[in-house]
Amino acid sequence: MPTWFAKKASAASAPKDRSGVRVGIPKVLNVWNTHQFWVGFLKGLGIEPENIVFSSDTSEEQGREFGKGRGTVDCCYPVKCMSGHYGELIFGIKKKIHILMSPMIYSLPSFQRGHVTDTLTCTRVMAGPETIKAGFLKERDVFGENGIKYVSPFVSLGDRETVVDQLHESLKDVFDLDYEETVKAVQAGYHALDSFNQKARQQSREILEWCAREGKPCIFVLARPYHMDTGIGHEIEAELQAYGYPIVWMQYFPTDEDVMDWLFGQDIRAGRIKTPFDISDVWTSSYSSNTNEIMWGAKAAARCPWTTCVIRLSSYECGMDQPTYTPTQKIVEATGTLFFKFGDLDSTKPSGSIRIRIETIVHYMSKYSQDIIQKK
Ligand code: SF4
Numbered sequence: 001m002p003t004w005f006a007k008k009a010s011a012a013s014a015p016k017d018r019s020g021v022r023v024g025i026p027k028v029l030n031v032w033n034t035h036q037f038w039v040g041f042l043k044g045l046g047i048e049p050e051n052i053v054f055s056s057d058t059s060e061e062q063g064r065e066f067g068k069g070r071g072t073v074d075c076c077y078p079v080k081c082m083s084g085h086y087g088e089l090i091f092g093i094k095k096k097i098h099i100l101m102s103p104m105i106y107s108l109p110s111f112q113r114g115h116v117t118d119t120l121t122c123t124r125v126m127a128g129p130e131t132i133k134a135g136f137l138k139e140r141d142v143f144g145e146n147g148i149k150y151v152s153p154f155v156s157l158g159d160r161e162t163v164v165d166q167l168h169e170s171l172k173d174v175f176d177l178d179y180e181e182t183v184k185a186v187q188a189g190y191h192a193l194d195s196f197n198q199k200a201r202q203q204s205r206e207i208l209e210w211c212a213r214e215g216k217p218c219i220f221v222l223a224r225p226y227h228m229d230t231g232i233g234h235e236i237e238a239e240l241q242a243y244g245y246p247i248v249w250m251q252y253f254p255t256d257e258d259v260m261d262w263l264f265g266q267d268i269r270a271g272r273i274k275t276p277f278d279i280s281d282v283w284t285s286s287y288s289s290n291t292n293e294i295m296w297g298a299k300a301a302a303r304c305p306w307t308t309c310v311i312r313l314s315s316y317e318c319g320m321d322q323p324t325y326t327p328t329q330k331i332v333e334a335t336g337t338l339f340f341k342f343g344d345l346d347s348t349k350p351s352g353s354i355r356i357r358i359e360t361i362v363h364y365m366s367k368y369s370q371d372i373i374q375k376k
């Protein structure tokens with residue numbers, strides 16, 4: 001048994017050599033907007049960056065080759081395709097991993113935290129790892145057979161104070177973790193995540209500044225973080241970008257004070273909302289983080305002059321998105337902003353119909369964007 005699995009009686013503060021440990025993380029669901037936390041956390045524990053392995057983007061081949069027969073029925077597409085990611089990490093990479101870590105993320109460190117009721121994940125996101133794990137244990141322990149330890153830490157990333165306890169408790173045996181080093185690794189994780197988010201928002205700000213300088217429009221993507229996965233979102237935004245329209249994802253829209261005051265200052269002064277991130281004027285049951293952000297994104301896109309078009313993406317069998325379709329469309333269209341929805345996305349990419357819709361969007365953008373910028 002490798003030494004890193006063995007319990008040591010040494011002093012808690014002695015640095016432990018984990019340089020040979022390889023950790024695989026399925027790149028699914030809310031790992032998409034928290035991956036930098038996990039990288040920072042594992043690096044903080046002394047895991048070498050090249051030994052932190054994420055599965056590839058979702059694809060039909062991945063599901064067919066690695067997830068077949070292990071899937072779950074009656075579920076939304078983003079959860080269903082998780083089996084392929086697990087299987088790829090177990091069977092599909094040359095240099096074997098020692099640990100497969102699939103976090104059960106209960107809440108998110110959203111920029112709206114404190115401005116909404118809560119920032120919880122969808123229950124299917126949280127329970128996804130448990131559901132999928134079963135497919136690899138039902139006949140025999142596939143993890144054990146392949147020399148892999150499976151670990152699924154339950155973690156409230158939105159509640160920074162509780163994360164050390166949660167991760168120490170769930171990972172202490174697998175990584176031979178001391179409490180102090182967990183504290184430092186969690187700090188490193190949040191530092192990495194916060195820096196990444198800030199950098200990505202700065203890049204979106206630069207896009208908007210370019211649009212303002214050049215008088216050009218851009219496209220705003222209103223979707224869940226995992227629609228950035230090319231097999232879940234089908235690269236619809238990339239096809240639009242090929243026509244010369246810059247893309248801004250809602251998750252990384254700039255949240256700087258000056259921008260927020262410019263977009264929401266009037267509503268705050270009029271008493272309609274308390275802060276720029278408050279969505280109580282359009283959405284009262286603000287518990288779900290990704291849903292809250294979608295509602296907020298619709299408001300931001302509607303107010304920003306250069307986001308002349310909103311692309312809404314949603315997956316097959318997503319019960320969380322259903323009630324938001326009409327309100328988001330109404331909010332966006334209230335300022336004359338173009339709104340196009342791609343719903344029920346699943347494994348099949350209907351290239352023909354997507355191409356026709358892309359051409360329609362490009363036509364409307366080129367015809368109406370200048371008018372929309374002027375009016376907004
Ligand atoms: S939000 Fe929708 S797509 Fe995402 S896990 Fe929940 S039900 Fe599935």
